[in-house]
Amino acid sequence: MILPIVAYGDPVLRREAKEITNEYPKLEELISNMWETMYNAHGVGLAAPQIGLPIRLFLVDTSPFADDEELSPEEQERLKDFKKVFINAEIGEENGTDWNFNEGCLSIPEIREDVKRKPEITISYQDENFNAHTETYDGLLARVIQHEYDHIQGILFTDKLSSLKKRLLKSRLDKISKGKINVDYKMRFPKIKKRR
Template structure:
């Protein structure tokens, strides 16, 4: 496994539309393992393949919830989930606002409004089909990551003024080193 470099805005590759995965082989499984290692190292809770320069419709997500049985609150439960060729449908009319961040827009956060629930169809790393109704943080996270597959960043959901403010803060942070 390897930690891969994460593309950051304004890298034009982040604006590519990702292609469907057609071959489910060992190379795909290696890429997915590398994506998890990269995401955990960053650290983050989701990563799209395009964020590591691979324009394929692959997402890895792990919300990494605290273990409710850990009285000191230090142990984290990892529940990695891989989504290949995801498609969503039936968004709820109810919307949620969540302060989103992105590994490709480091250390910047802004409220984004998205459907509170969404149905997702996808394939696993063996090509098996799945369908699930997503809610809460998982619904927000998968919509955020699926945006990457279409060349969309979370800042694209913001007003021009807010987007410019986020980009200005990011530029200032980069100059400061």
């Protein structure tokens, strides 16, 4: 089932998400719905807060990047089959020199900006079967994971921009929260007045 994606301005996007256990109700169905929602919106990642749930769950499928000719053949190969569910994730380390990459977000449509992030991360998480993993990622994989991880920390990519850039984007962000944009996927806007 395709779920509406929560737009910029909704308080759920600002809350630090809570850990879950394997007792979480209908988790398998939720994960399936999240994949369907993400693919419908042409995303490469989706976090539970983006569908209104403040829980530490996100998923990533970087296969759309595998055709990017600016990437090395090795990086394309790594991205091609990378599809994972991350539950209760914690990033332990971020290493290397910050690098810029143009990011967007399904909750903030029509805005893309260069964001600085570390090129390598070590992350501990549980998969959909609650098996524990600790893995190190670099390059574009690390970046996509960091972006989704930020969502479960209550952080948006726009928070990482300069104060000047934030001021320049303020009116566009306000329009998004009021639903004054054209998107080709279902969204829930926090500032649309309910009709009585």
